[in-house]
Amino acid sequence: MKKEIPLAITFITGLIIIVTFFIPHQPLGTMQQRLLLWYSIVLGFTMLLGMDSLLRSNIRKIAKRSPGWPFALVLIIGFLGTLIVGIYTWATSESLLSLGSSFMYVYTYFIIPLQATMFSLLAFFIASAAYRAFRARTMEATLLLITAAIVMLGRVPIGAEIWDKFPLIQDWIMEVPQMAAKRGIVIGVALGTIAMSLRVILGLERTYLT
Amino acid sequence: MKFFEKIANIDSRIIYLLLFIVVLIPVAFKLVLPVRVSEPVQAAYDSIEKLPEGSVILFSVDYDASSAPEIQPMLLATLRHAFSKKHKVLLLGQWALGLPFGEIGLNEIAPQFDAKYGMDYVNLGYRPGYRAQMVGMGREIRDFFASDYKGTPVDSIPLMQGIHNYNDIDLLVGLEAGQAGDEWIQFAGARYGLNIIIGATGVIAPDMFHYLQAKQIKGLMGGLQGAAEYETLVKHSGTGIAGMVAQSYAHLLLLGFILIGNVGYFVIRRRKQA
């Protein structure tokens, strides 16, 4: 029974979602929307689960003085500090995100620079990965290399300054061969998703059940 | 041989340092290059340009601080265009931590065109559960946004009188750093026929081309280049245009590294074969 009940719930829910897609009549018409709302509510509560896991594992690290425990301490201080400022702003300001509120101070001077820094690292990592990966080892790799060079030049204004056809060739590459390859993968993924969903609904795929 | 081995395996830190310098110099000295406008961005511009005065445009701020350098210039340029054409602006966000960027954008652009809060524009704020929201707004916006981001009831806002669902919205400008763009197209576009233009990060933009080709979106701004092109169209230079020189030089540097790496690789391979 431990497996049969979840499998039955999966089957019925899957079937409802498929059927209600084609039936606008109430109460079936808004069923999908209602299930999505339930999902959002459940997700909200699971954040507590996440917080519990985060705090417990980091407090354990500090208590045991595990390697890198000062990082865990910074995390706990950051977590509690943001929580306190958030609650204070919520109690005293008209909106948590109103410009000039205490939470916005944390947002502007901590969260924005931290997030922007992490994202900007991507430029450096793309550079090192591209340098390593773009080697003309084979005919295909050479074609990929030439295409990448044209797209990189065509995407920025200096490309048009070098040769005014670069942006046009770049547009064509993005719109024709790039799209064709991408569509091929998308169709494969879509079919794979349908097959996998069917396996889940029919109870053949049970790896998510433990 | 050693020299070629070195150039075939340059230390990543050298690449990082040179890239940093190449990006820093044009930004510090505010160098500018002319920007060519591509068709997808022109189409996005035309979608706003051709709307009759007083049309309602919904802006969805679906990004946060990390991608703001790329997308915020798009928000500013499209807001500038919308207000200059005397369109009405509704703004909401699907990323809780991105919403302040919408508010910053409105506060910066609206006063330049004498647009008044509640009359010409409204910030509806953020509500969790965006899929249910996107579907539900097709019936009634108030089911999800009963009040604006400050808690003012939507029914007491003059602009919102007569705006109930996608029927009353003429265009959606989706500014996307994640999956919300696909969802807008799937739910608001395909299901309710809402006209959509998308502004997306450079990473997300290639994913949007098939929607553009299938005419499921009317126009597309991709990455900082897209922002720079829109700024060119609205004739107001912002951080998009300013970033283009840095991006140009960074691409050139990268091509240089790839070239050097390949020279080293070929020399080593030839010598090994010999």
Next chain:
Amino acid sequence: MKKLFMVLTLACLMSPARALEPPADVKAVDTPNDEGSSITVSWGRSPQDQGDATVFKGYQVLRAENANGPFAEVGFVICGKSDFRDNVESHKNYYYQVRAIAFSDSSQAIAAGPATATAQWFDSSRGNVLILTIIICFLIIWYIERAKKGEELFIRKIQGLDAIDEAVGRSTELGKPIMFSFGLGEIKDIVTVAALAILRQVAVRCAQHGTELLVPNWDPLVMAAAQETVQQAYSEPGRPDLYKEGNVSFLTSDQFGYAAGVDGMMLRQKPGAVFFMGYFYAEALLMSETGHSIGAIQIAGTTAITQLPFFIASCDYTLIGEEMLAASCYLKRDPQLLGSLKGEDFIKAFLIIGFALMAVWGTAGYILNNAGNPWMMDIFQAVKNWFITG
């Protein structure tokens, strides 16, 4: 000449201004394919409506429950548009009036109705999706049934999945832990369910070799599923004692916070092998380049097409799109699961042939159409239109 000019001026002044013409052919009908909550009012645009908002404002839509009124405004539609969807109660009669509005003038109101909103039991605009769903499901189930009867099925090698044992083995030899990331996938994403199957395989191998497994999570629900998967996988070879709950933990729901957390763990704990399985965004390269810098063997798999090039550049093996979704079938080699893959392949072959035929047909149709013979183009357009969801 002067006289003629005066006569013309007078004539212009004396003739009445051209009155604003009302919208023509106003209709109110039940909105098709909905839950019975709206009526669609449509009209022919007034001749003065040229889409220029500086001259012509739009249309006022009024509604009443009786033919004689009173009518109240329910909506205003800007110029250039010719329909309005009104939210109403179902099974009730409504009457409508539509009036053209310019800046200094408004037209006579044109009435329509009564109309009643009723719910439909089938969304006819989705008939095409229904037919395709039935065909696809039928074919997949057909092949599953054939596989059940014992038919031999072939599956090609997927290097990324074969390399799992190698990666775990190498890590064990080096005495290093193994890291597994689901990226930013949620539990409702089918790719995350597929990743759980791979995690199970990795966890079983880790338990067999006694290797530590770290699973930092972005989504608390995925974390809960991962904890159970790993716990059960550890009991399979009889090593439940090795399972540490703290190793499958939640980091943060912030994209770059998560990337920073994973990078930090990699740099501090130096895993010998890293698995990136699930849905990824821009954090993909931030994590996989860090993994590369510490010399870990890296295996990635995702359906996020934009991230595939990054993984290919920085990882040793990458499962591309559907390979990822076929993982559980490949690892288990269960004939029923393999049957579903065969069904998928059959549909793909059918689609490839279909696309090729339509491309040739469309091209020929275009050429013939230009020569004045539209029949092929008409069929092509009809097929194309059928595929467009309503």
